[in-house]
Amino acid sequence: LKQSAGQGQMHPTARAGSPEVAGWLDRARQRVKRIVGEFVDVQCARYLDRLPSPETFEAILVDFVTGGKFLRSTFAHIGLLCGADAGEQALRAAGSVELVHAFALLQDDVMDDSALRRGRPTAHVRLNAWHADRGAPGPGDRFGRSAAILLGDLCLAWSGQLLHTSGMGQEALQRAWPYYDAMLGELAVGQVIDLLNDSRCRPSFAQVLDVARRKSGDYTVRRPLELGAALAGCGAPVVQALTAYGGLVGEAFQLRDDLLGVFGDASTTGKPTGQDLRERKATSVVVLARELAEPAVRQRMDALMCATEVTEDDTARWQELIAATGADERIEELIRDRVTRALHAVHEAPLTEFPCALLHEMAIRCAQRCN
């Protein structure tokens, strides 16, 4: 197995990049999307009828829950597949992490005061507009922010509900809760750390890498995989391999995100160009570039990050300074290194061919952000 998965000698139906693997991932996403969408419909019908124009709130919830790439539920699903056949109940359980993600996005957009998400207005912007259209008294921006936070809370509550009503057995759930709990705790604390993450505080590259892995990587890859594996009752060697893979691929995912946050444009990220620079986020790319820069260049970077406002011109100049240090190429190397090590961990583990090929494919997609 090790050889066949790693060396391209695998059966053609189960190789990363094959139509079979891509097709499975696509169908799996569609199935989870349907399940989670139906669950949200039922919940909205039960709870939102007391609101004026419930359809507005439902549309926002459905967009946020079903509008993404289903990365986290895919990892939970693959984790399940590492130990069991994943039926409808398993897909419901995997879908619960998409509701955690919707919760995180809804509240993150309020905290970052973001206007766009996936190229469309964010929830608090839409709720503010709805408030204005109604001619409701009081400040609409405050209503928009608060209501978006509350819709996030609703998604968090619904996530736990979808997991414990998934139909998975009580023993499976008991094995899975510790990973679910860890994911939620790490996510909330990671967000607080991120609020304090400002390039003007000049953290070291090592610190920033640590924050990146804990904040986003573990939550995106490692914990969902572990959750799925725990639900399926996988043995320790498999769980350990998934933990190692998850940590590394999660880091690669976040490093790619950091590159996109500096160099990506709206067509790729759905957000304005150089968003992280504008927000003075101390990301891996920004911090590494500063460490690699000559003293004179470093001074120019410091001046940009300490300016009262970061204009569009500043962003363009900062991007050039960063690129000139070679930080972006160095980050690309780190991403390749993480993926290589992640695949090694998986191919060493007692896994069957198909989940192995799925993990291989997902590592590449996370590293390239083409998923």
Added chain:
Amino acid sequence: LKQSAGQGQMHPTARAGSPEVAGWLDRARQRVKRIVGEFVDVQCARYLDRLPSPETFEAILVDFVTGGKFLRSTFAHIGLLCGADAGEQALRAAGSVELVHAFALLQDDVMDDSALRRGRPTAHVRLNAWHADRGAPGPGDRFGRSAAILLGDLCLAWSGQLLHTSGMGQEALQRAWPYYDAMLGELAVGQVIDLLNDSRCRPSFAQVLDVARRKSGDYTVRRPLELGAALAGCGAPVVQALTAYGGLVGEAFQLRDDLLGVFGDASTTGKPTGQDLRERKATSVVVLARELAEPAVRQRMDALMCATEVTEDDTARWQELIAATGADERIEELIRDRVTRALHAVHEAPLTEFPCALLHEMAIRCAQRCN
């Protein structure tokens, strides 16, 4: 039983107002407080070590979780007692609703932009001050608000964790989750409704009563009681009686809150005098007074509620106008009516003497707000 509980002929150890009942309630509160406090300590040690000065965040969490009256966990505890002996595991399960309450308070204070909670600075104010003391870059008020929301999220996640790690059996938990889920869903949607609850929208008294019951009453009394009864496996007649009692006592609780929101001062409420008037909340008292007022008085009320700002003088004048309509006395009558009907529901139910006496005592405390 009916007679003894309702007519004051009960055994002296189990009568509302007796030292035995008061002593039990006090000890129960202390036990839940210790359990929840220890749980929060363990969670903080596990998750907060990655934050700068974790002791600041821990102090805020501990204050919010253990600084209240433990009303909701007391009701969950009494619900448990209606069907089983409540040991350490039951107290852990009951304690989970205090974490829900901490979550609600932390976020509610941000949404209402409140400076004080229980007579002390709110979490977002304390976090803003911490941010300033550190000399951290960026706006401290935004940090304070966002971090308080996230500490709230942490409490919500921990609540579910405390419930499913309470040690209660899987069957008991399966019976209890629907009530827990309903509580969270109703709470979040109730908060959205409350954001839209503005006296300038002129809702009817019936609408306001409905909002009051759903928003706060069910969450404070009914759902915790049902949760406890479900955990204990109580039969349908007991659950139905607790549902009826919970709806009525919750309404009495909210009506008292509405009276305090207009007439209470900081020594009673821990908040500024006439807080609800200042915020133009369409509470039962405000709306009923407007309905009872003569046209000329109503015009003066409308002018006050539509002023650009509600000053301290305006508040005092508005209080006088409300009192002159007799709305406060009418609300007192409604509170008495709710308590009478709630006690009737309980005394008709197949309950033993002691939980009956506890429910009697708690109904009085909720109605008088001296708990």
